Amino acid sequence: MSPQQKYTSKLAGTAILVVGGTSGLGFGVAEASIEYNAAHVYISSSSSQKVDTAISRLKASYPDTETHITGIVCNLGDEASLEENVAALFAKIDGKLDHIVFTAGEPLSPKPIADIDVAFMRKAGVVRFLAPYFISKHGVKHLNPGPASSITITSGSVAEKPNLNWTVVASYAAGLHGMIRALALELKPVRVNLISPGGVETELWESILGSREAAQRAIGAMHARSTTGKIGSVEDVVESFLYVMKDKNVTGTVIRSDGGAFLL
Template sequence: MADSRKYSSKLSGKRILVIGGSSGIGYCVAEASIESDASVIISSSNETKIKSSINNLLRTYPSAKDRVSGYPCDLSSPSLESNIEKLLSQCGGKLDHIVITAGDRLATSKIEDITLESIQKAAMVRFNAPLLLAKHVRKYLNAGPAASITLTTGTVSQKPMKDWSSIASYAAGLHGMTRNLALDLAPIRVNLISPGAVLTPLWDGMPEDQFHGFVKMMKEKLPTGEIGRPEDVAESYLYVMRDWNCTGSVISTNGGALLT
């Protein structure tokens, strides 16, 4: 019998690559995609972490054994472009969607302390990688508006924060990249998700007392009274994959951070 679900089956049978899918928002995008009956390939720089994440996914979704796989890809390496090409070729066959949530440690720095090296390093994972991936993606994505690429920025792209100039520059640049790629790669769709503060492992490097102070400050400041959960933010990525009419768009999911 044909599947009569008009909306919840939109990702059924689709092949989705989640770069940054071994933790945080990317892991939750992988979970949500599996629940939507898609096949998921997760990637990060750490092969051990990929294997652990796949095991965790299969413990939660044992029936998805044939729909989950993963491959490492170092986006911070000088061989970035060849690493991306290798990852895409390892996926085998055409993909329907690519989601990029990968991010390295937030390189906040006082303006007087930045260097050319630090500026270039800050670009690798969050800016250079999406652009170089777009260069090669036509060969690996199904053609047409059913296919999509989804990039990730943050609210600092719209609301400046002290000592975030390097990161903010690239975060804002992703807005322009998304709009232009939506034209360059058409009819493949390209969109951008802009989360606010989200409780992910990216904050693990922060001293515990500083982290608790940050959480308290954000809860008091945000209209929702809560910091974002990755499982909620993941819904934005599912939306832009499902909506064939959405391209060149920025979806904000920030707890109202831009209002205060």
């Protein structure tokens, strides 16, 4: 007789869409979904090259997997075509989904308030704020109904621990806290949650700060601003995404994974 697997099998056979799944935390969620025997993992990005590269990496890392891996290109950065592009994304999904994870973002340099104009604010909010809303609006129609299904959005610790010159990003990040609570009510019984990471050691820091040296300095400073003495690894922070997908009793909740930075 086979041993029971009522805990480790919760994602087995599921279909999971990871928006922003070609790098960083999103790629980590895709890896974990494969390791947990999801039936189908979709990864989406605005770049066809990034999608192709990510699929190649996943297939190389998991050559014997039975998980179907599909890439879909979707541009979330154009405000004028955003909703149309999101609808087109879901039109390419084969069948129903069980989970949608949103980790998409784009590099944005901090700016002092004196240098911020309306154009900067609008651009900063398209991927960070508008996109997860419309992903939720259209995505819920493609989810299996019930509390086993979920939408997970990603914010950041800047929402609660603001940094100098990050006012615009902090505003959108904090706004996501309210968004997921309202969506959890409006889209029930589908669950909606928010992951709020602190610093995470990913390749994005180099693209944000312009060089490996600047990224290393920033990461070193973040190590010092944590109670653990180290910022998060992708492998650790991804566990928070897995938790909210698997726990059918959690919704409208913000989960921090920040190395204790909130306490300092």
